[in-house]
Amino acid sequence: MKVSVPKETAAGERRVALVPEVAQRLTRSGIEVVLEAGAGEGAHHPDASYEEAGASVQEGTGFSGDVVAKVRPPSSEEIRALREGGVLVGFLQPLTATDTVRALAEARVTSFAMEAIPRITRAQSMDALSSQATVAGYRAALVAAEELPRFLPMLTTAAGTVRPATVMVLGAGVAGLQAIATSRRLGAVVQAFDVRAAVKEQIESLGARFLELDLGLEDAEAAGGYARQLTEEEQQRQRELLAEAIGKVDAVISTAAVPGRPAPLLVIEDAVRNMKPGSVIVDLAAETGGNCELTEPGETVVKHDVTIIGPLNLPSSMPDHASQLYSKNVQNLVELMVSEEGEMKLDFEDEILAGACITRDGEIVHEGAKQAVGAAA
Numbered sequence: 001m002k003v004s005v006p007k008e009t010a011a012g013e014r015r016v017a018l019v020p021e022v023a024q025r026l027t028r029s030g031i032e033v034v035l036e037a038g039a040g041e042g043a044h045h046p047d048a049s050y051e052e053a054g055a056s057v058q059e060g061t062g063f064s065g066d067v068v069a070k071v072r073p074p075s076s077e078e079i080r081a082l083r084e085g086g087v088l089v090g091f092l093q094p095l096t097a098t099d100t101v102r103a104l105a106e107a108r109v110t111s112f113a114m115e116a117i118p119r120i121t122r123a124q125s126m127d128a129l130s131s132q133a134t135v136a137g138y139r140a141a142l143v144a145a146e147e148l149p150r151f152l153p154m155l156t157t158a159a160g161t162v163r164p165a166t167v168m169v170l171g172a173g174v175a176g177l178q179a180i181a182t183s184r185r186l187g188a189v190v191q192a193f194d195v196r197a198a199v200k201e202q203i204e205s206l207g208a209r210f211l212e213l214d215l216g217l218e219d220a221e222a223a224g225g226y227a228r229q230l231t232e233e234e235q236q237r238q239r240e241l242l243a244e245a246i247g248k249v250d251a252v253i254s255t256a257a258v259p260g261r262p263a264p265l266l267v268i269e270d271a272v273r274n275m276k277p278g279s280v281i282v283d284l285a286a287e288t289g290g291n292c293e294l295t296e297p298g299e300t301v302v303k304h305d306v307t308i309i310g311p312l313n314l315p316s317s318m319p320d321h322a323s324q325l326y327s328k329n330v331q332n333l334v335e336l337m338v339s340e341e342g343e344m345k346l347d348f349e350d351e352i353l354a355g356a357c358i359t360r361d362g363e364i365v366h367e368g369a370k371q372a373v374g375a376a377a
């Protein structure tokens with residue numbers, strides 16, 4: 001079986017789907033690895049380090065594998081380079097990138113989306129949403145610290161005492177919890193809010209305070225541990241209560257998301273207006289529209305003397321570890337596709353492969369992707 005790794009072509013993408021260390025693990029287990037020249041450069045892995053790992057490096061071979069391992073969804077040109085019946089693994093945005101999904105089905109590619117891997121215990125080592133969200137949450141806290149014109153920690157100096165900054169984290173999933181932990185390590189006082197009641201304990205175990213908002217909600221946890229979408233009335237109430245609480249903090253890091261939907265709006269203009277001049281908002285949800293009304297995805301703007309940052313693809317800003325973790329996720333998934341004899345074998349009775357598969361034999365087989373494509377048509 002042969003796995004190939006193309007160079008990522010999306011603007012600003014520096015990650016690579018396999019790092020040399022993981023390529024070596026695959027080659028040692030009898031899997032051939034080929035890499036497009038320069039594919040690892042963005043993550044600081046020169047071609048030579050792949051060759052030392054037993055992979056072959058060539059121009060124009062990125063799409064030649066039985067399995068093509070990518071980070072970002074393929075462009076239409078890249079889809080044309082994929083083999084009929086070949087396997088593609090990567091972030092494919094199955095619920096939103098409907099044109100890509102349709103094109104993959106038409107090209108008769110067997111595609112697996114990292115986002116669609118079921119979040120079950122056995123699949124934890126393949127959970128790329130979590131590995132990349134860990135990077136994004138960590139970076140978001142650093143961006144907030146960097147932009148804030150104040151200290152995060154409390155300082156007692158000869159020139160007087162500085163009170164610690166307060167950071168509010170909205171959404172305490174994987175990224176949010178990492179942002180809490182990182183802000184705490186930097187010495188901030190941290191509050192956090194989520195609509196899922198289960199996270200209260202996790203927030204508190206990181207030394208942060210769970211912000212209690214009287215939304216009249218029982219709990220908003222839905223299938224798979226994800227949040228359900230709140231009703232319009234619940235959202236309205238949440239925004240009003242948050243506007244008050246946000247006025248008292250120095251920085252907001254917002255990470256709230258509902259799979260396949262635009263990010264919930266949590267921070268309205270009034271909340272921004274309530275903040276102290278010089279405060280900062282890092283809106284990790286910018287990619288799906290933003291949690292803050294004033295966020296401009298991909299931009300840093302100053303409104304009401306508050307700096308609002310809408311970063312896109314933060315994991316790519318830390319490509320070395322983001323790629324290392326992602327590679328392990330890919331390795332673990334690819335190993336599910338190999339028989340003991342080292343041949344490619346796709347067992348669709350396996351709930352991980354069945355759940356992650358988006359297109360196969362010319363059809364869209366993933367329920368959510370099928371609905372999204374239907375709705376777009």
Ligand code: NAD
Pocket residue numbers: 118119120121123124127129130133170171172173174175176193194195196224225226227228230255256257258259264266
């Ligand atoms: P996510 O990126 O989908 O959402 C981020 C957070 O935003 C979630 O905690 C969500 O509850 C919250 N949110 C949504 N709407 C909100 C609103 N209106 N206000 C405030 N917060 C809101 O989440 P994620 O990080 O991918 O994690 C989702 C769940 O999956 C979590 O329960 C996590 O523990 C679970 N998980 C399970 C596994 C596993 O078992 N393998 C692995 C990773 C994560």
